[in-house]
Amino acid sequence: MMLSDGDLQAIWLTLRLAGIVTLILLLIGTPIAWWLARTRAWWKAPVGAVVALPLVLPPSVLGFYLLLAMGPNGPVGAFTQSLGFGTLPFTFWGLVVASVFYSLPFMVQPLQTAFEAVGDRPLEVAATLRASPIDAFFTVAVPLALPGFLSASILTFAHTVGEFGVVLMIGGNIPGQTRVASVQIYDHVEALEYMHAHQLAAVMLVFSFVVLLALYVWRHSPKKGA
Amino acid sequence: MSSFKAKFNVEWPGFTLDVDLNLPERGVTALFGHSGSGKTTLLRCIAGLERAKQGYLSFKGEVWQDETTWLPTHQRPLGYVFQDASLFSHLSVLGNLHYGLKRTSGIRNPALDQAVELLGIGHLLDRKPDHLSGGERQRVGIARALAVAPRILLMDEPLAALDLKRKQEVLPYLERLHDELDIPVLYVSHSPDEVARLADHIVVMDGGKVVTHGPLVETMARLDLPIRLGQDAGVVLDAVVAERDETWHLARIEFAGGSLWTRDHHLAVGHRVRVRIHASDVSLATQPQEHSSILNLLSGVVDAVSDDEHLGLALVRVRVGESNLIARLTKRSVTTLAIVPGLPIWVQVKSVALME
Numbered sequence: 001m002m003l004s005d006g007d008l009q010a011i012w013l014t015l016r017l018a019g020i021v022t023l024i025l026l027l028i029g030t031p032i033a034w035w036l037a038r039t040r041a042w043w044k045a046p047v048g049a050v051v052a053l054p055l056v057l058p059p060s061v062l063g064f065y066l067l068l069a070m071g072p073n074g075p076v077g078a079f080t081q082s083l084g085f086g087t088l089p090f091t092f093w094g095l096v097v098a099s100v101f102y103s104l105p106f107m108v109q110p111l112q113t114a115f116e117a118v119g120d121r122p123l124e125v126a127a128t129l130r131a132s133p134i135d136a137f138f139t140v141a142v143p144l145a146l147p148g149f150l151s152a153s154i155l156t157f158a159h160t161v162g163e164f165g166v167v168l169m170i171g172g173n174i175p176g177q178t179r180v181a182s183v184q185i186y187d188h189v190e191a192l193e194y195m196h197a198h199q200l201a202a203v204m205l206v207f208s209f210v211v212l213l214a215l216y217v218w219r220h221s222p223k224k225g226a
Numbered sequence: 227m228s229s230f231k232a233k234f235n236v237e238w239p240g241f242t243l244d245v246d247l248n249l250p251e252r253g254v255t256a257l258f259g260h261s262g263s264g265k266t267t268l269l270r271c272i273a274g275l276e277r278a279k280q281g282y283l284s285f286k287g288e289v290w291q292d293e294t295t296w297l298p299t300h301q302r303p304l305g306y307v308f309q310d311a312s313l314f315s316h317l318s319v320l321g322n323l324h325y326g327l328k329r330t331s332g333i334r335n336p337a338l339d340q341a342v343e344l345l346g347i348g349h350l351l352d353r354k355p356d357h358l359s360g361g362e363r364q365r366v367g368i369a370r371a372l373a374v375a376p377r378i379l380l381m382d383e384p385l386a387a388l389d390l391k392r393k394q395e396v397l398p399y400l401e402r403l404h405d406e407l408d409i410p411v412l413y414v415s416h417s418p419d420e421v422a423r424l425a426d427h428i429v430v431m432d433g434g435k436v437v438t439h440g441p442l443v444e445t446m447a448r449l450d451l452p453i454r455l456g457q458d459a460g461v462v463l464d465a466v467v468a469e470r471d472e473t474w475h476l477a478r479i480e481f482a483g484g485s486l487w488t489r490d491h492h493l494a495v496g497h498r499v500r501v502r503i504h505a506s507d508v509s510l511a512t513q514p515q516e517h518s519s520i521l522n523l524l525s526g527v528v529d530a531v532s533d534d535e536h537l538g539l540a541l542v543r544v545r546v547g548e549s550n551l552i553a554r555l556t557k558r559s560v561t562t563l564a565i566v567p568g569l570p571i572w573v574q575v576k577s578v579a580l581m582e
Contacts, residue, residue, distance in 0.1 A: 121308070121312050122312065122314060124275050124299070124308075124312075125306075125308065125312045125314070126300075126325070127274075127275070127298070127299035127300045128273060128275075128299055128300075128304065128305065128306035128326075128371070129300075129325050129326030129329060129370070129371075129374060130300050130301075130326055130329035130330055130374060131300055131325070131326075131329055132298075132300050133300075135300075135329070139325070140314060140316075143316040144314075144315065144316055146316075
């Protein structure tokens with residue numbers, strides 16, 4: 001089986017996108033999940049619902065709004081233009097921003113569950129052992145929630161690899177910039193290159209299966225700490 | 227006077243904590259009461275784990291809480307032992323012990339070594355908490371709290387989560403703490419037995435309020451303890467082993483007011499012991515009984531008579547020398563023997579529980 005240069009380029013782009021999005025979401029999603037897990041504020045429910053929106057919204061709807069927001073006349077677009085970056089749609093970084101929104105629940109929800117499972121007690125213990133709240137977060141909450149971090153990262157990465165609708169709306173189909181693997185397969189099919197589509201589709205299928213298998217095996221292994 | 231003051235007023239739906247206490251600055255003080263009496267909440271307020279909106283807390287000249295001050299828990303020089311030990315599962319025993327130690331400036335290994343030695347956990351240091359028994363976990367939890375060299379130790383029912391056998395395993399270590407620690411300890415418990423064994427002072431709580439407090443021996447001898455102890459009613463006496471009878475395996479202990487025979491526990495003459503005498507193990511007679519199986523016969527004077535929980539029963543406090551004993555009698559006996567305060571009386575003690 002031989003993948004074309006275009007296919008390899010699409011795969012590399014996809015992995016780069018998914019990697020960057022996962023890293024950004026670890027930074028953004030962790031405080032959101034921590035807050036959701038610990039707050040008793042009344043607006044916990046609305047915030048939780050907004051975070052979960054991408055789970056049910058058609059990607060085209062999400063993509064449409066993001067396109068408007070990041071376009072030349074949108075608020076985000078006006079901001080990026082004022083900074084001299086131009087507009088984000090149809091660029092790799094536009095895709096990154098869109099994917100961050102799209103994959104947000106896949107990072108936040110497993111982390112929130114993990115933080116909730118840690119509970120108050122270990123943090124209280126840490127406080128009685130002279131650890132400040134920040135100190136306790138990094139030395140107690142994060143290590144105890146480590147399995148949650150791993151699940152969340154894997155799910156976020158895999159989900160970003162699999163996105164299609166948002167990419168089409170925001171990124172279009174620019175080789176090396178926004179043409180990720182899922183779009184490349186779509187192109188092959190459009191062009192009736194079923195052989196190429198098969199090859200790339202098989203790669204995606206195997207990748208997805210292996211990722212999920214690894215996750216499930218690891219989750220159900222008896223020794224995983226938490 | 228006391229510079230350990232705690233005053234809290236907190237309202238939760240269905241529960242109000244309202245206390246104003248001067249706490250002893252030395253020895254073990256038991257916060258004693260039934261579940262829901264607010265004793266754990268009080269302890270958590272003192273630790274800063276619970277924030278009472280209205281409160282005042284000062285310890286040895288430092289204000290931990292008033293209208294303008296609120297010291298967060300991690301800045302209070304305390305050690306806290308949780309009911310279920312709550313060891314960090316991601317760290318080894320040594321990692322748990324080091325956690326607080328690393329965050330304590332100026333104090334190093336002496337406190338840790340002492341804590342490890344005191345609780346006998348030297349052989350467990352490399353283990354993970356998952357591989358410890360309940361009793362071992364709690365011993366590590368106590369050592370971890372002591373490793374930060376606290377100026378006060380707070381313990382929230384450290385034995386409540388353990389079965390009887392594990393309790394027996396941990397209790398001797400708590401007694402060692404009592405003997406060797408020179409910091410004050412606040413010990414939350416609902417067990418009269420633990421309190422009798424470990425405490426020097428007692429704060430009795432009910433419904434979020436302090437109903438009485440004072441030195442243990444005096445307080446336990448009060449007939450008007452507003453919380454009912456049921457089968458556990460009785461007194462605590464401090465005594466010294468005075469004589470051992472090798473033939474009959476008995477020991478005579480002396481307390482302020484007399485002496486009692488008890489089973490020999492192989493304690494040397496001169497050893498200080500604490501004994502607990504249940505009210506139901508004490509009977510009274512107006513004349514000395516000569517043909518009785520009961521070894522311990524003391525002479526005293528009736529001090530007070532009070533109702534017991536059951537309508538048919540009464541509690542009678544008898545002054546024996548400088549000490550008090552409490553007897554549980556039927557009201558019929560009280561009337562038949564005409565027991566009233568001031569009456570000279572003979573006290574028979576059937577059983578004495580030794581608590582070292």
